[in-house]
Amino acid sequence: MPTRFFNTYSRELEDFRPLDPAGKRVKLYTCGPTVYNFAHIGNFRAYVFEDLLQRHLEARGYEVERVMNLTDVDDKTIRGCRQLGVRLAEFTQKFKDAFFEDLGALRVKRAQHFPAATDYVAQMIEMIRVLEQKGIAYQAEDKSLYFRLSKFPEYGKLAHLNLDELRPSGRISSDEYEKESVGDFALWKAWNENDGDVKWDSPWGPGRPGWHIECSAMATALLGPELDIHCGGVDNIFPHHEAEIAQSECVTGKKFARYWMHNAHLMVDGQKMAKSAGNFYTLRDLLAKGWTGREVRYALITVNYRLPLNFTFDGLAGARSALGRIDEWVARLADHTASAILPDDLPAQFAKGVEAFFTDLDDDLNISGAMGRLFDLIRDSNRALDSGEINAAVAAAILDGWNRINSVLGFQRDAVTPSPDVLALVEERQIARANKQWPESDRLRDAIAALGWVVKDTKDGPKLLPKAHCGP
Ligand SMILES: [Zn+2]
Numbered sequence: 001m002p003t004r005f006f007n008t009y010s011r012e013l014e015d016f017r018p019l020d021p022a023g024k025r026v027k028l029y030t031c032g033p034t035v036y037n038f039a040h041i042g043n044f045r046a047y048v049f050e051d052l053l054q055r056h057l058e059a060r061g062y063e064v065e066r067v068m069n070l071t072d073v074d075d076k077t078i079r080g081c082r083q084l085g086v087r088l089a090e091f092t093q094k095f096k097d098a099f100f101e102d103l104g105a106l107r108v109k110r111a112q113h114f115p116a117a118t119d120y121v122a123q124m125i126e127m128i129r130v131l132e133q134k135g136i137a138y139q140a141e142d143k144s145l146y147f148r149l150s151k152f153p154e155y156g157k158l159a160h161l162n163l164d165e166l167r168p169s170g171r172i173s174s175d176e177y178e179k180e181s182v183g184d185f186a187l188w189k190a191w192n193e194n195d196g197d198v199k200w201d202s203p204w205g206p207g208r209p210g211w212h213i214e215c216s217a218m219a220t221a222l223l224g225p226e227l228d229i230h231c232g233g234v235d236n237i238f239p240h241h242e243a244e245i246a247q248s249e250c251v252t253g254k255k256f257a258r259y260w261m262h263n264a265h266l267m268v269d270g271q272k273m274a275k276s277a278g279n280f281y282t283l284r285d286l287l288a289k290g291w292t293g294r295e296v297r298y299a300l301i302t303v304n305y306r307l308p309l310n311f312t313f314d315g316l317a318g319a320r321s322a323l324g325r326i327d328e329w330v331a332r333l334a335d336h337t338a339s340a341i342l343p344d345d346l347p348a349q350f351a352k353g354v355e356a357f358f359t360d361l362d363d364d365l366n367i368s369g370a371m372g373r374l375f376d377l378i379r380d381s382n383r384a385l386d387s388g389e390i391n392a393a394v395a396a397a398i399l400d401g402w403n404r405i406n407s408v409l410g411f412q413r414d415a416v417t418p419s420p421d422v423l424a425l426v427e428e429r430q431i432a433r434a435n436k437q438w439p440e441s442d443r444l445r446d447a448i449a450a451l452g453w454v455v456k457d458t459k460d461g462p463k464l465l466p467k468a469h470c471g472p
Contacts, residue, residue, distance in 0.1 A: 003060055003362040005229075006306060008237060008260040009158050013364060018062065018228045019258065025063050027223040028054060029257070031215060031232040031240070032068040032114070035095035036076040038282040041300065041311060042266040042273055044106060046233045048297060049263045049305040049365075051108040053231065055408045056361045066111040069218045070096060072118050074211050078198050088198050089118070102283045105293030106300075107410040115218040117209065121200045123217040124209040128187045128202075130251050140179055143190030143205055149183045152246045158260060159238040185243050186210040212243035216251070219244070225252035229259045237262055263305040269312055286316070295319045298411065302371055306364070322375075327413050329378045330402060331465060332385060336395040343400050344393035353377035354401040361408065374405060416466050422451050426462055429455065 003016045018026045030050045033039045039047075047068075054064045071077070072092040081091035096116070103110070117124075128145055131137035136151045149155050156162065191199040191206040199206040209217075219227060225248070232241060241260065248256040265272075268279040286296055298319035303309040346354065353373050360369035381398050384390045390398070406412045418426075429444035448455050449467065456463045 001359060001362055003057075004364060005259055005261055006364050007258075008262050009257075011160065014259065016259065019226055024061070025065065026057055027226070027228045028057075028064055028066040029215075029219045029223060029227050029230045030066065030068045030111070031236055032070050033095075033099055034071040034074055034076055035092045035099060036074075036080045037095060038098055038284055039102060040273065041281050041283060041286070041296065042233075044102070044283060044296075045266045045300050045309055046231070046263050047103065047108050048106060048300040050231050051106075051410070052301055052305070052361075052365060052367065052408065053229070053261065054109060055410070056358075056365065059358060059404065059408050060362070065223065067113040067115065067219060067222050068111040069215055070099070070114055070116045071211060071214060072096070072116045073198065073208055073214075074117075078195055078208075081198070082194070082196050092116075098284075102293075105283060105287065106297045107293065109410075113222050115222060117214040117218070120214070120217050120221060121209060123221045124213045125188075125200075125202050127213060127217050127220075127247060127251050128209075131187065131247065134250065136250050137187055138180070139204055144186050144207065145188040145204060146179050146184040147187055147243065147246060149181055149185075149246070152250060154249070155183075155242055155246050156238075158242050158245060161238060161242075185212060185239060187213050187247070212240055213247055215240070216244050216247040216256075219256075220248055220252065225254040225256070227257040229261060230257035231261045231263075234262045234264055261305075264308045266300075266309045266311055268310075270310055273311075281311075291316055291320075294323060294411065294413075298323055301409070302367055304366060304368055323411060323413075325375075325378065326411060327466075329382060330399070330412070332382070333395045333399050333402070336385060336390065337392040337399065341392045341396050343396035344391075346397040346401055347394060350377060350381060350398055350401065353380070354404065357405050358408075374409075377401070413466070418453055418464050419451070422448055422453050422464070425451075426455060426464065430462060433457075 004013050005016055006012070007014045017023065020026070028050075030047070033043055050066075050068075054066055057064050070092075073088060077088060077092055081088045084091060128137055131147065132139075132145065134151075136148050137145050138148055139145050187210050188202060188204060188207050189210055190204070191208070195208065198208060200208060219230075230241070230244075237260075245256050267273065268277075268281065271277055271279060273280050283293070283296060287293065295316055296319075299311065299315050300309065302319075302322075345351075353376055357370045357373040357377075360366045360373060363369070377398075381390065385395075403412075425444050425448050429441050429448070432438075432440040432444060445455055448464075452467050454465045454467055456465060
């Protein structure tokens, strides 16, 4: 079965074929954060889903070129810097840095490009100029420029909306009186005093870009006029992605994106996440409660992206124990082999399980199916280990299979080395054992465990293993 994805545009599962005639390169654009605050776990659901998409495409041999933009000028960032009385760039830098830290904790692969909107204002102005020349952009009384929706009949197709529904039926609200039509969206916002010193010169006077044109300009500047896949959360479909399509296609005359993929909402304990409901979490909040980035990644990635994700602390606890099971399995296989041993061919029963993991993901990233395959593989190989059917070369081959799977999941526990304190305690314990001081030996074992390590006594001496459930 070829890789296929649900395309929001057609509302159908479609076989994936990139534009590249060689069928190799994939251009992926993903809407990034507005850097006015710490991103919350609902935002990260999108970035983790996109990471799964990228990693799976790479596992299937594609070369993915990914862009994730940073919105560092809009109403919210301007309000934030004005409230603190600092410059916009200073205000947003803090949240840009925090965002990259969070991506690291969640093991999200870095995009090739993280363009910041403020570095692409010239390209945005150029696009708006072209739209104006074509009679698609117009300047209203308030000096702002708007997109004339009547010039783009395709508007609404992605969201499957009837454009007539967007037309005002009665009274038009007073702040929109300058626009020709209520649905027309801003391309360029003329400066006003609320913007403070945030402004750029343009052919239409000082001002700043609208949010939608930021993505069109950065996507086409870095990836060209045609993208293979464009992603985002369902919240972005309308109006943001509709506007991106309208602007880009009117400028380039080409189809902007071939596949549109959107992840569903994240709920917390069955409710919409909101500051007022007290169920609003940033990644930082969860790390402060003792959860690890790896556990949060697991909880976010293992629900199929088109299904709503109900985020709960029980779910996180489930992630912790599932990762513990994986860690124990990997440690057991590693114990059963050695780095010098060449892996055998994977026996058919296990090879089928590894392949099934990837074919499930080919089916619109069916991660719940794929995780089922992984846990079947864990169960079956643990049984085979129990009954002594697996030799060192087969264990090495299963580990190879795990490494392939993990290149997509990003779940492997970081290699950790015991601290000198732990090693000193192990040495003390050896002396206690040699002197048959059993209570002292037990006390030292507990002290070692408190530092996150399990000591196992083998015929070759003591062996240290990281405690399965203590992260990271
Ligand atoms: Zn966007």
